[in-house]
Amino acid sequence: MSLSLVRSQAPVTRRDAVVDALRDAIVTGALEPGAFLRETALAAQLGLSATPVREAMGVLQAEGLVEIEAHRHKRVTPIDLAATRDLLEVQAHLWRLGYVRGMPHVTPAQLRALRGEVERYARVISGGEESQPAGRLEAIRASHAFHTAVIAAAANSELLRVTLDRLALVARFILLRGGSTINPAGLRLHQAILAAITIGDQEQALAHFDSLAARMIALADPAASAPHITGD
C-alpha cells in the first residue's frame, strides 16, 4: 500500500525521500492534522540532518499538506471544512474539464487501464475492506488513478499537473473524514462511467461523473458532517 500516484518514481535525493515519507504519514493520518513538525526532531527520527527535512517542508507546503509560519513553526495543515469544500469544488471542476477533453481520446490501452482501476476498487468492496483504513486508501487510489488516466488522455500538461497538484490533500480528507463515499454505490458510479466511456457515450459518462463529484463535495458539507449541530 503506497501513495505512488503522487510519489516520485525513484527518489534520487534525500529531500524527495523525506517528501514521500512525510506525505504518506500525513495522508494516512499518522501525522495528524494540526500536528506540529520540528525539523530537528523529524530529522533525528528519519536518521538524517535537518536540511533535507526543511526542504521537503517547502514541497509539502506547495501541496497544501503543511503550513509554515516564518520563524515560528510548521504544522500539518488542519482540516478546515470550508477550505475543503472549496478544494473539492475546484478539483471536481478540473476533473470534469479533464473528462470533457480526455474522453474523446481514450485509447484501447487506456481503457484497459481504467478497467483495471475499477476492478481494484471492486476488490476492496467485495473483500469487505471498505471500513478499514488500508482498504479505503486502496479504493481512493484506484479512484484517483481512474480520473487521472482519463485526464491524461487529454494530453494537456497543465491540466494534468493542476489536478495532480492537490491530489494528496483530497485523498487525506476522504480517507480521514469522508466515511461514506467508499461503498457499493461509489463502485457502481465508477462502473457506470467506465461502461459509458467504453461505448462512447460521453454525455452519460459525464452525468455519472457529476453524480460522483456531487457525492464527494457533499462530504465537506457542514450540514451533513455536523449532524449534532442542533443537539445543544
Added chain:
Amino acid sequence: MSLSLVRSQAPVTRRDAVVDALRDAIVTGALEPGAFLRETALAAQLGLSATPVREAMGVLQAEGLVEIEAHRHKRVTPIDLAATRDLLEVQAHLWRLGYVRGMPHVTPAQLRALRGEVERYARVISGGEESQPAGRLEAIRASHAFHTAVIAAAANSELLRVTLDRLALVARFILLRGGSTINPAGLRLHQAILAAITIGDQEQALAHFDSLAARMIALADPAASAPHITGD
C-alpha cells in the same frame, strides 16, 4: 514597477526576498528563458549564502518558473509554445469559473477597485507605452489584478489560490512573447466587461471575457506565432 500581485507582503526571510527578486528577474526577462541558474553565483550576486537561494528555487519551481534536474542543474523554464497553450487554456477556464462564481457577489467597493484597474490599463494605452516593456508589464498587472478581484469576490480560497499560482508564468509569456494583446482592443474588452458587471449583466460580461480569453490563448497558437512556417 513591481510584480506585487504575487509578491509576499513584506519578505521576512532572506528566502522570500530571493524569491521576489528572482521572480521579477524571470518575468521581466532579465533572466532569460532557459538560462542556467547556479546557486553560488546567484548567492554571490545577491550578497548572501547559497542556502536561501537554494530554497527559493524550490518555491519558483512550484510556480513553474524554474526547472530543476536533481544533481545536475536548475534553469529558468524555457518558453514552450505547446505547454503555454495548455497553461493559458487552463488559466482561462479557471478565470471563467471565478467570473461565474464571483460576479454575483461583487461589492461596490470591489467595483471601484475594478474601475481603478481599468483606468490603470487605460493610462498605459493613452500614454503610448504599450510598446515599452514597463508599460506592457503595467497593463498586464492591471489586467491580472482585475481578474483576480472578480475571482476574490467568489470567496473560494482554493479558486483564488490556483489562479494566483501560475500568474507569474502567464505574465512572463504575455510580456515576452505576447505582443499583440496589450492595445486599444484589449482595453475596450476590459471596459466592456466592467460596464456589463456594473449594470449586472453577467451574461454579457462573460461573453466579453470569453473574447478576451480567446485573444490570450491565440497568442500561444503555433499558426499565429510562426507565420513563416510556409516560407521555406
Added chain:
DNA sequence: TAGTTATATATTCTATAGAATGTATGGCGA
C-alpha cells in the same frame, strides 16, 4: 496586584564546509 521589561529558552533560519553526483577531458587499447 496589574502591567511592563528583561532574561532564558526553544526553534527556525542562514552560513559554511564537506560529501555525493554528474559531466567533460585525456589516455589507453583495439
Added chain:
DNA sequence: TCGCCATACATTCTATAGAATATATAACTA
C-alpha cells in the same frame, strides 16, 4: 581512427554550527 575507461572538475546536495527570531518565564515598577 574509434570506442571505452579512468581521472579531474564543476555543481549540487547534505551535515553541522552559529545567528536571528519568537515565545515564555520571572523580576521589577507603579
